[in-house]
Amino acid sequence: MGGDHGASVVVPAALKVLSQHPQLHLILVGDERVLEQKLQPYGQPERLHIQHATEQVLMDEQPSKALRHKKDSSMRVAIELVKKKQAAACVSAGNTGALMATARFVLKTLPHIDRPAIISALPTTQGHTHMLDLGANVHAQPKHLLQFAVMGSVLVAAVDNIAAPRVALLNMGSEASKGSRSLKYTAKLLADAPINYIGFVEGNDIYQGKADVIVCDGFAGNIALKSSEGVAKMIVHYAKEAFSENLFTRLVGGMALPVIKKLGKRIDPRRYNGASLLGLRGIVIKSHGSADVLAFAHAIQQAIHEVEKNIPEQISEQLVDILGMTQAGNH
C-alpha cells in the first residue's frame, strides 16, 4: 500500500514479475478491497495471493509511532509473514524509517550485527558497484562500518558471483593520511579483516568502478546518492532546454532520441531500484517511493536474487568466521 502510487504500481509490477518466473508465488499485503479492485482488469493468477491488512503506514509518519500503533499495517503484516516463514522476502515502497524500524523489531538483527544497513547497486562506467549504508544510520562507529563491509562483501560475492569483491571506504581523499581519526581506525579494522579491502576511495571513484563495495555511514551515503541524483537531473534539465531551443535543435533532438534513450537506459535509476536492508534475519527490500511498474518489478527481482542466494544465511555464516576472528584479534 506504500510508496507514492501504492497498489496502482505494486499490482501490475507483481503480475509482470509473476509472468517471468513460473515458480514464483507473490502475496499482496494490504486492503483487500483495493487490491481486488486493482486486479479486476487483469484477473487474479493462481500464484498471486492476497493477505488483508486493515492499516497503512503513511509516508511521513514517525517510524516509532507506526511501530507502536499500526500493528495491522500492510508493512507490519508483510514483515510478519517473513518472520513466520510464510514469505521468503518482503518488498516495500513505503516509509523507509518505518520499514527499517519494523523489520528490525520483528525480524531482529543477525548475530554479530548491531545495526542493519541499506545497500543498493549504483551504475559505474565499468558496470555497477554497491554502496552501503545509504541512510539507515546517521553515524556509524568503526565496528559498525566493519560489519557493513563484511555484509556488503558477502552480498556482492553471492549476487554478482565475484570471488573476492573489492571493498573500499568512502573518504575525502584516497591517500591514507586523509579523513578523520575514526575513519583511519576503521581502515585498519578493514585491512585486518579477511575481506578484499583496497583502501579509501573518493566520491568521484564511486562511478568509475574502482570498488565493488563502497562502505560509509548513512549520512555520507545519503549525501553522495542524493547529490548524484541532483546532478543527473540538472544535466537532463539543461539537455532538454538545449534541444528544445529552436527548430534545428528540436530536429537534431528527435534524430538523437534513440541514442539518448539508449544512454538513459544505461544509467536508468529504475534499473537499480531495490535496496536491501542488510543484517536482518530475513530479506527486506526497499523500493524507491516514487517507483513505477518497471522500477518496482526490479525491486521484486532483487528479492528473488537474494532468496535464491540465501543471503541472510550466507552473511550469518561468514560473520561468525570473519567477525568472530576479527573481534578476537582486536580485543
Place this chain on the structure above:
Amino acid sequence: MGGDHGASVVVPAALKVLSQHPQLHLILVGDERVLEQKLQPYGQPERLHIQHATEQVLMDEQPSKALRHKKDSSMRVAIELVKKKQAAACVSAGNTGALMATARFVLKTLPHIDRPAIISALPTTQGHTHMLDLGANVHAQPKHLLQFAVMGSVLVAAVDNIAAPRVALLNMGSEASKGSRSLKYTAKLLADAPINYIGFVEGNDIYQGKADVIVCDGFAGNIALKSSEGVAKMIVHYAKEAFSENLFTRLVGGMALPVIKKLGKRIDPRRYNGASLLGLRGIVIKSHGSADVLAFAHAIQQAIHEVEKNIPEQISEQLVDILGMTQAGNH
C-alpha cells in the same frame, strides 16, 4: 608553480585576464627562469610582474612539512605578498592542504572565526549556488557551521548582489526531525542568527537552486562535490559511447555537437573554478589542480571580484554584529 600544469597554464591565463582588465596588475610568483621562458613567446606586458621564489610545494606534500621547510616556496611567497599588502589577493592551483595551512599561518583568521572554510559556486537549474565547507575541515562543530553560514551569506550577498541570501544546512532529509543531534542544534543556532536561514536541504536540492548558500562540514561537502563530479563524468562517458556506436549515431552526434557544446558550457566546471578560502585576513583563491587556461583565468576573475567587493573586510564587519550578538544570546 603548482597544479598539474604549473606555469604552462598560469602564464597564458594571467595574460588573458590582464588583457581584459586594463587596471589589473598581476605578479607571477615562482622560478623566474621558468616564468621568463614561458613568457618568451608572448613578451612581458608592463602590468605583469615576476617575483622569484626558489622552492615549490609538491602536490602530494604533507601540509605541515611544506609549512615548516619550504619558506621560499612560490605558495608561501605569494601569500606573504598578501600579508605585506603588496598583493590584494593570491591565486594558486597548488596543494590545497598546504595552501590552507600556509594561508592560515601567515594571514591568520578573522576575529570570531576559528577555522577558515572553502567555498565555491556550483551550477543549478536556476543559475548557481554556493557551498561551504568543501574540505578545509573534516568535521565542524555547530559554532563553526554558524561561522561558515555567516561568511557564506556575506560573500554571496556581496558577489551576487542578493540582499538576503537563502542559507540552508545540508542534511540527509529536509524534515526538521532528520539528521544528528549536533546538526539539529546547528539548525537552531542558524535560525537564531540574523541571516536568512531556510532550513535543511538534501543532496539533490543543491542543484535545484533551493538555496543561495549551502552549509556543511568539509567531509560532507567533499563527498557531495566529488560524487557529483563522478556522476557527470559517467554520463559524459556513456554519452560518448552511445554517440560513437555506429555511422548513424556518429552522424547524429556530429549534428548535435553545437547543442551538446552549449549544454556543456552551462555546466562546465571550468566556469566555476576558483574556490575561496573564507575567514582569513586576506583573499586566497584555490584553483582546481587540473585547471586549464580558461579555468585558471576564472579563478583569477574570482579573486578580482572579491578584491573589488572587499570581502574579508565585509565579513569582518558583519561578524562583529552577527556573531557578537549570537554569542551573547547563546552563552
